[in-house]
Amino acid sequence: MTRQRPATAFAVLVKSSAERLAAALQSLFDAAQRAANRGDSPALNQQNSRIKQYAADPMSTSCTLSSLTWTDALTLNQPQIDQTHQEFVVLLNQLGNSLHHLDSALPIYQRLLTHTEQHFAMEEGFMAATGFAPDNCHSKQHAMVLDVMRQVLVHTHAEHDLEPMRNLLLELVNWFPAHAEMMDAALVFHMEQVGFDPATGAVSKAAMADAETISSCGSKACS
Numbered sequence: 001m002t003r004q005r006p007a008t009a010f011a012v013l014v015k016s017s018a019e020r021l022a023a024a025l026q027s028l029f030d031a032a033q034r035a036a037n038r039g040d041s042p043a044l045n046q047q048n049s050r051i052k053q054y055a056a057d058p059m060s061t062s063c064t065l066s067s068l069t070w071t072d073a074l075t076l077n078q079p080q081i082d083q084t085h086q087e088f089v090v091l092l093n094q095l096g097n098s099l100h101h102l103d104s105a106l107p108i109y110q111r112l113l114t115h116t117e118q119h120f121a122m123e124e125g126f127m128a129a130t131g132f133a134p135d136n137c138h139s140k141q142h143a144m145v146l147d148v149m150r151q152v153l154v155h156t157h158a159e160h161d162l163e164p165m166r167n168l169l170l171e172l173v174n175w176f177p178a179h180a181e182m183m184d185a186a187l188v189f190h191m192e193q194v195g196f197d198p199a200t201g202a203v204s205k206a207a208m209a210d211a212e213t214i215s216s217c218g219s220k221a222c223s
């Protein structure tokens with residue numbers, strides 16, 4: 001019986017993770033398209049063609065976006081989340097500029113992973129405080145992204161191979177705008193609806209009394 005070399009096994013793992021992420025992106029695209037058709041968010045149209053292209057073929061070398069520019073379309077008007085997202089974009093771009101060498105890439109990647117763990121934990125804290133079920137689809141997507149990021153870190157340390165990190169950077173650059181405009185935007189909208197104050201953790205009791213536990217991302221387009 002032949003054993004797969006670790007690098008080969010990992011390539012298969014990353015490809016299947018990329019395909020799962022692409023499937024999630026495809027459903028996000030479909031939801032975004034429905035929302036854009038209803039006129040909910042004209043800015044979504046700007047991202048849709050990129051998302052559709054990526055979802056069709058996540059390993060495509062024709063989709064070579066490896067940096068992200070902060071634009072008003074990414075602003076959600078929630079100070080903590082906007083600040084965190086701007087930091088995330090800066091770290092993504094720093095990673096893109098460091099991928100020529102292992103010694104420069106690894107420390108930035110570790111910073112990006114730590115920041116992303118804190119980023120997602122903050123949003124999940126907001127969800128927990130405002131009536132989301134622990135296994136809602138927004139949190140599941142966070143978990144999937146962190147799972148792939150951690151696998152790539154382990155692989156890079158073990159194999160000194162930056163290729164999966166380069167592939168993952170492309171995935172994150174393409175994934176983040178859709179995630180922010182759908183799932184994070186829905187969270188911010190919900191926080192406003194229930195009168196949630198992140199500084200104090202207080203919510204409007206009247207709004208929360210009517211709320212049901214939320215298993216979706218909180219958006220009507222994500223159901």
Ligand SMILES: [Fe+2]
Pocket residue numbers: 081085119123180184
């Ligand atoms: Fe976010």
Ligand SMILES: [Fe+2]
Pocket residue numbers: 120123138142179183184
């Ligand atoms: Fe999120």
